Amino acid sequence: MTMRGRRLGAVIGVAVLAAVCASGTEGPRPVRDASDLGSLPADRYTTTSQDYERAQRASALLVRQCMARRGHPDFPLDPRYPTDPLVATAVATDYGALDPADARRWGYGWDPAKSPVRRPEGRRMTDAEYADMPACGTEADRRLMRGVDVSRDWLYASTRAVEVDKAVKRDPRLRAAWAVWSRCVAEDGATRYPDPVAAYTDPAWQRGSDGNTRHTRRERATAVADVMCKRRHRTAQLWYAVRAQKQAVDIAQHRERYDAGLRALRTYRANITEVLRELG
Numbered sequence: 001m002t003m004r005g006r007r008l009g010a011v012i013g014v015a016v017l018a019a020v021c022a023s024g025t026e027g028p029r030p031v032r033d034a035s036d037l038g039s040l041p042a043d044r045y046t047t048t049s050q051d052y053e054r055a056q057r058a059s060a061l062l063v064r065q066c067m068a069r070r071g072h073p074d075f076p077l078d079p080r081y082p083t084d085p086l087v088a089t090a091v092a093t094d095y096g097a098l099d100p101a102d103a104r105r106w107g108y109g110w111d112p113a114k115s116p117v118r119r120p121e122g123r124r125m126t127d128a129e130y131a132d133m134p135a136c137g138t139e140a141d142r143r144l145m146r147g148v149d150v151s152r153d154w155l156y157a158s159t160r161a162v163e164v165d166k167a168v169k170r171d172p173r174l175r176a177a178w179a180v181w182s183r184c185v186a187e188d189g190a191t192r193y194p195d196p197v198a199a200y201t202d203p204a205w206q207r208g209s210d211g212n213t214r215h216t217r218r219e220r221a222t223a224v225a226d227v228m229c230k231r232r233h234r235t236a237q238l239w240y241a242v243r244a245q246k247q248a249v250d251i252a253q254h255r256e257r258y259d260a261g262l263r264a265l266r267t268y269r270a271n272i273t274e275v276l277r278e279l280g
Helices: 003-023 041-045 049-069 100-106 127-144 156-170 172-187 196-200 217-233 235-253 255-279
Strands: none
Touching: 041 156, 041 235, 041 255, 049 127, 049 255, 100 217, 127 255, 156 172, 156 235, 156 255, 172 196, 172 217, 172 235, 196 217, 217 235, 235 255
């Protein structure tokens, strides 16, 4: 990385932070979801929910084609396993709770009637199908990843995200913002957490295997205090600004690798499109 590249990265980062903080991302519409804060510089280098959905469809079509060759001509696109597995959902959030209405009603969980756990719609696989399905899944993966150097280029931004997030958490501006938020939450009668993620992931909320919480009175009161303190002190906005700055600097410092990762992602998307066109 050249000195010019480092300086450019620093300039970009400062510009991003200054623009976000000066303009105020709250605006006329309060922040209720992470998407309200806007996109981040690294977003274009990573897969999206649409990528995931299209890849799932393409993979299912490839698996069904492979299973037909193995003597299972009516294999469903969305099969259930022979026995229902234990479902465990990892719950993640970039900024913790943000919506006051959800906080008041569901605390750090959600409406049980709207579980994010997706259930297969097809019939159960037979034991014979289940025995052949893994090999077909591997074959489908190879087809979708054709032309992608998985060991080097694939999702480079995701590998860098770990280091970038560490830098974000060390940033003195964010740590100061978390300290202000922490005092605010404690003054409202809740536990004094070090940061919003600690509040969101507190074991006291007793998440089940689906990731949902118990929605207790204490949990809901804590979540409300959490959200209102974020709004009062613009915690999420500053958090977003620091993330944007750190990502912009990292991209400028590793431009060639990020660009290679983006080319790999485009190849992957082209493979998905080709399969959907041929089989969908």
